[in-house]
Amino acid sequence: MTWRPRLSxxxxxxxxxxxxxxxxxxxxxxxxxxVKHGWLKTKEASLFxxxxxxxxQRLKELEKLKETLISDLKKYTPxxxxxxxxxxxxxxxxxxxxxxxxxGKLADSxxxxxxxxxxxxxxRVREGVLGIIDKSQGFNIDQILFIGGNxxxxxxxxxxxxxxxxxxxxxxxxxxxxxAKNLYVDILEMLIxxxxxxxxxxxxxxxxxxxxxxxxxxxxxxxxxxxxxxxCSMAHRKGYKYGSNLIGxxxxxxxxxxxxxxxxxxxxxxxxxxxxxxxxxxxxVHHKVQKDYHGxxxxxxxxxxxxxxxxxxxxxxxxxxxxxxxxxNKLHGQVARLTHLF
Numbered sequence: 001m002t003w004r005p006r007l008s009x010x011x012x013x014x015x016x017x018x019x020x021x022x023x024x025x026x027x028x029x030x031x032x033x034x035v036k037h038g039w040l041k042t043k044e045a046s047l048f049x050x051x052x053x054x055x056x057q058r059l060k061e062l063e064k065l066k067e068t069l070i071s072d073l074k075k076y077t078p079x080x081x082x083x084x085x086x087x088x089x090x091x092x093x094x095x096x097x098x099x100x101x102x103x104g105k106l107a108d109s110x111x112x113x114x115x116x117x118x119x120x121x122x123x124r125v126r127e128g129v130l131g132i133i134d135k136s137q138g139f140n141i142d143q144i145l146f147i148g149g150n151x152x153x154x155x156x157x158x159x160x161x162x163x164x165x166x167x168x169x170x171x172x173x174x175x176x177x178x179x180a181k182n183l184y185v186d187i188l189e190m191l192i193x194x195x196x197x198x199x200x201x202x203x204x205x206x207x208x209x210x211x212x213x214x215x216x217x218x219x220x221x222x223x224x225x226x227x228x229x230x231x232c233s234m235a236h237r238k239g240y241k242y243g244s245n246l247i248g249x250x251x252x253x254x255x256x257x258x259x260x261x262x263x264x265x266x267x268x269x270x271x272x273x274x275x276x277x278x279x280x281x282x283x284x285v286h287h288k289v290q291k292d293y294h295g296x297x298x299x300x301x302x303x304x305x306x307x308x309x310x311x312x313x314x315x316x317x318x319x320x321x322x323x324x325x326x327x328x329n330k331l332h333g334q335v336a337r338l339t340h341l342f
Contacts, residue, residue, distance in 0.1 A: 061172075061173070061174050062174075064174060065174040065177060065178075068174075068178060069178075069181075069217060072181075073220065073221065079224045080192070080222070080224060080225035080226070080227060082226055082227075083192075083193070083227055085142075085195070088140045088142040089140075090140055090329075090330075091140055091141070091142030091143065091330060092139040092140055092141055092142065092143075092327050092328060092329055092330070092335070093141075093142075093143045093144070093145060093242045093243075093245065093327070093328040093330075094132075094133075094136050094139070094141045094143070094144045094145070094194075094195070094325060094326075094327060095144075095145045095147070095247070095281070095325055095326040095327075095328065096129060096132055096144060096145070096146050096147070096187075096191065096325050097146075097147040097249075097281060097283075097301055097323075097324055097325060097326075098125050098128060098129060098147075098187075098304065098323050099147070099150050099151075099283040099286075099301040099302070099303050099323075099324070100150055100151045100283055100284065100286055100301075100303035100304075100305055101121055101125055101150075101151065101152050101180075101183075101303070101304060101305060102116075102121065102151050102152075102153070102154040102206065102303070102305040103118055103121050103122075103152060103153050103154060103176050103179055103180045103183070104118065104153055104154035104155055104167075104169045104170055104171060104173065104176040105117075105121070105154040105167070105168075105169070105170065105305055105306070105308055106168040106169055106170040106308060107168075107306040107307055107308045107309075107312075108309075111309055111312060112306065112307045112308065112309065112311075112312040112317065113307075113312075113317075114306045114307060115306065116305055116306025116307075116308070117170040118170050118171050118176065118179055120306070121304070121305065122179065122183055124304040124321070124323070124342055125183060125187070125304060125323065126183070126186065126187070127323075127340070127342075128304055128322070128323025128340040128342070129187050129190070129191075129323060130190075131323065131338075131340030132323060132324075132325035132338050132340055133190075133191075133194065135325070135338040135340070136325065136327060136336075136338060139327050139336070141194060141195045142195055142196075143195055143196055143198070143242060144191050144194065144195050144196065144197045144198070145197075145198050145200065145240055145242070145247065146187070146188065146191060146197055146198070146199050146200070147200050147202060147249050147281065148184065148199055148200065148201050148202070148215055148218070149200075149201045149202035149203060149204055149211050149212075149215060149251070150202045150204050150251050150283040150284070151204045151205070151206040151207060151211075151251070151283070151284075152180050152184075152204075152207065152211055152214065153173075153176055153177065153180055153206065153207035153210050153211060153214070154167055154169060154176070154206055154207070155167050155169055155173055155176075155206065155207065156206065156207045156208060156209050156210050156211075157173065158172075158173055161205060161206045161207070162205060162206065162207065162208040162209060163205070167206075167308075168308055168309055173210070177210060177213075177214060180214055181214060181217055181218065181221075184214070184218050185218065185221060188218070188222065188228065192225065192227040192228055196227050196228070196229075197227065197228040197229075198228070198229050198230075198231070198240060199215075199218070199219070199228060199229070199230045199231070199232070200231045200238045200240060200249055201215035201230075201231065201232040201233070201238075202236075202238065202249055202250060202251045202283065203234055203235075203236055203251065204251040204253065204283070204284070205251065205253045205284070212232070212234060215230075215232040216232055218230075219232050236250055236251070236254045236255075237249070237250045237254075237255070237260075237263060237264070237267060238250070239264065239267065239268040239271060241268075241271045241274065241275065242328055242330065243328075243329070243330025243331060244274075244275050244276045244277055244330060244331055244333065245275060245277045245278070245279070245328045245330070245333055245334075246264070246268060246271045246272060246274075246275040246277070246278045246279070247278075247279050247280075247281070247328070248260070248264050248268070248278075248279065248280040248281070249280070249281050249282075250280065250282055250283075251282070251283050251284050252282035252283050252284030252285060252300060253284045257282070257291075257298055260280050260282075260296070260298055261278075261280075261293045261294065261295065261296045261298075264278065264280065264296065276333070277328075277332070277333030277334065278295055278296040278297070279296065279297050279298070279299070279333075279334060280296065280297075280298045280299070281299055281300075281301060281326075282298065282299070282300045282301070283300065283301055283303075284300070285300050286302065286303040286305070286316070286319060287300065287302060287319035288300060288301070288302055288319070288320075297334075301324050302319065302320055302321065302322040302323075302324055302339075303321065303322075304321050304322065304323055304342060305321070306321065320341055321341070321342045322339050322340060322341045322342065323339075323340045324337070324338065324339050324340075325337075325338040325339075326338065
C-alpha cells in the first residue's frame with residue numbers, strides 16, 4: 001500500500017481550482033498551455049500563479065521555427081545571376097503594395113458572409129501581384145518599389161496581436177510565419193526578373209515583432225542577389241526617392257494623417273528639397289481614402305483580406321477587396337493607378 005500525505009483543505013481547494021481551469025479551458029476551446037497565468041482564490045487565500053508549461057510550450061515552438069528556417073536557408077540560399085538590362089530612356093517606377101494581408105486571419109461566411117483563410121490569402125496576393133504586373137504593361141519599368149509589412153501576419157503571439165488583442169486565427173503562428181516567408185520569396189523572385197527591386201518594411205500593429213523578423217529573414221534569403229535592396233529598419237515612416245518623386249510609406253496606426261506632410265519634410269529634408277511630386281501611401285484602415293495637401297498627396301490602400309467576426313460586428317466591411325499598385329514617372333510623378341479587384 002502506497003502512503004500518501006494528507007492534503008490540507010487549502011491544497012485540496014487549489015487542486016480543485018486547477019481542475020476547474022482545465023475544464024474551463026477545454027469548454028472555451030483554449031489549450032491550457034495557452035494560459036500564461038491566473039489567480040487561484042479560496043476563502044483562505046488568493047494566489048497568483050504562472051503556468052510553467054506555457055513558457056516551455058513557447059520555447060518548443062520557437063525552437064521548431066528556428067530549426068525550420070535554418071534548414072530552409074541551408075538548403076536554398078540562391079546565388080541569383082546578374083541580370084543585364086538594356087538602358088531605358090523614359091523609365092517608370094512600379095509600386096507594388098499588397099497591404100494588410102493578415103495571414104492567419106479566420107473569417108467564416110456563416111457569420112460574416114465571406115470566407116478568408118491562409119489558402120485564400122496566398123491565392124489572392126499571388127493573383128493580385130500578377131494582375132498589377134499585367135496592368136503595368138506598356139510602361140517602361142526600370143525600378144520596382146515593393147512595400148512589405150503592414151500586417152502581413154494577423155497575430156504576433158498565439159491567438160493575439162502585439163498588444164494582446166485576441167483574434168480568431170487560421171493555423172499555428174509559426175506555420176503562418178513560414179507561409180508568409182514563402183509568399184514573399186515567390187513574389188520577389190517574380191519581380192526581380194522585371195526590374196531592380198527596393199523592399200521597404202513598414203512595422204504594424206498586428207505583428208510588430210514577427211513582421212520585423214520576417215523582413216530580416218527575407219533580407220537574408222536574398223543576400224546573394226544584386227537585384228534587390230532592403231530597408232528593414234523599425235522606423236515607422238520610410239522614404240524613397242525616384243527622380244522628382246518622394247514616396248513615403250507608413251502603416252497608418254501611428255502619426256495623424258494631418259501631421260504626415262510636415263513629418264516628411266522634417267525627416268527627409270534633402271529629398272524634400274530635391275523633389276516636386278510627393279506622396280505618402282498608408283494602410284491599416286483597409287479602404288480607400290485620398291486627399292491632397294499642400295505639396296503632398298496622401299492615400300490609404302485597400303486590402304485583399306476578408307472581414308472577420310469583429311469587423312462584421314462593428315460593420316467595418318463591404319469595402320472592395322483589392323491589391324493596388326502605382327506607376328510613377330521620373331519627371332511627372334504618379335501617372336497611373338493599378339487595381340486588381342477580387
